[in-house]
Amino acid sequence: MPRSRxxxxxxxxxxxxxxxxxxxxxxxxxxxxxxxxxxxxxxxxHASLAQLAAMSAAEGGLNxxxxxxxxxxxQALVQNLGQVPRSTAQAWGQQSTSYSAAxxxxxxxxxxxxxxxxxxxxxxxxxxxxxxAIVGASGTLPGPGGTLKWSAYAGLIAVPSPLPTWQDNGxxxxxxxxxxxxxxxxxxxxxxxxxxxxxxxxxxxxxSPPNVPGAIVLTYQDCPNYYxxxxxxxxxxxxxxxxxxxxxxxxxxxxxxxPP
Numbered sequence: 069m070p071r072s073r074x075x076x077x078x079x080x081x082x083x084x085x086x087x088x089x090x091x092x093x094x095x096x097x098x099x100x101x102x103x104x105x106x107x108x109x110x111x112x113x114h115a116s117l118a119q120l121a122a123m124s125a126a127e128g129g130l131n132x133x134x135x136x137x138x139x140x141x142x143q144a145l146v147q148n149l150g151q152v153p154r155s156t157a158q159a160w161g162q163q164s165t166s167y168s169a170a171x172x173x174x175x176x177x178x179x180x181x182x183x184x185x186x187x188x189x190x191x192x193x194x195x196x197x198x199x200x201a202i203v204g205a206s207g208t209l210p211g212p213g214g215t216l217k218w219s220a221y222a223g224l225i226a227v228p229s230p231l232p233t234w235q236d237n238g239x240x241x242x243x244x245x246x247x248x249x250x251x252x253x254x255x256x257x258x259x260x261x262x263x264x265x266x267x268x269x270x271x272x273x274x275x276s277p278p279n280v281p282g283a284i285v286l287t288y289q290d291c292p293n294y295y296x297x298x299x300x301x302x303x304x305x306x307x308x309x310x311x312x313x314x315x316x317x318x319x320x321x322x323x324x325x326x327p328p
Contacts, residue, residue, distance in 0.1 A: 122269035129218030130253035144183035161234025174226035192325035214258030222251035249276035274313035282311035
């Protein structure tokens, strides 16, 4: 029966150095005002330090991209949607009677008023992902043996349920357009002998739970028929809520893109 061996002083120093590098990467993201890096204890317990570093870099890259997506949605997207005519919003809400119709109307919303890039299929994934309004980012973090490279995409999508609605109570009218979230991040290790190449180390995929969608909400004021100033045709309020996501490590449905 093999006996367990305690790590040597050199191994312990190596682990401490790697831990410091991972911490330095996390502190760098936190100092930039971004989300922190965190892993469940069970995940850390079943992963080597190298895997942990790779997954931390992937999650860090995903968090960076999600931060960009959130900020863009709550700034440029909200501002752009403030220009949606009431009749257009009413049509989106009343005509989205199926998932395909909701997808078409979401595409019309994002391509006509959204600041994101619209893609027919989510980049670098093997799964049949729906059309999405996306942002992308890439960067580096310190890792074992050198610099880890990450690349990530995050996007907003229409959801099958609940469908968009238009409600008018005689005082205000409201379009509620439920949305979901889809995101992928990949990590490559230090370059090998091939110039510009790097070893693929892993990925993190983010999905929003289907029962907790986000929403785009446009609110319009009801004006009397005898008094219809131009302002009555445009939103009095716009709110975009990007749903929270759940992480999956090394999603088998994702496709590994070439190193950045």
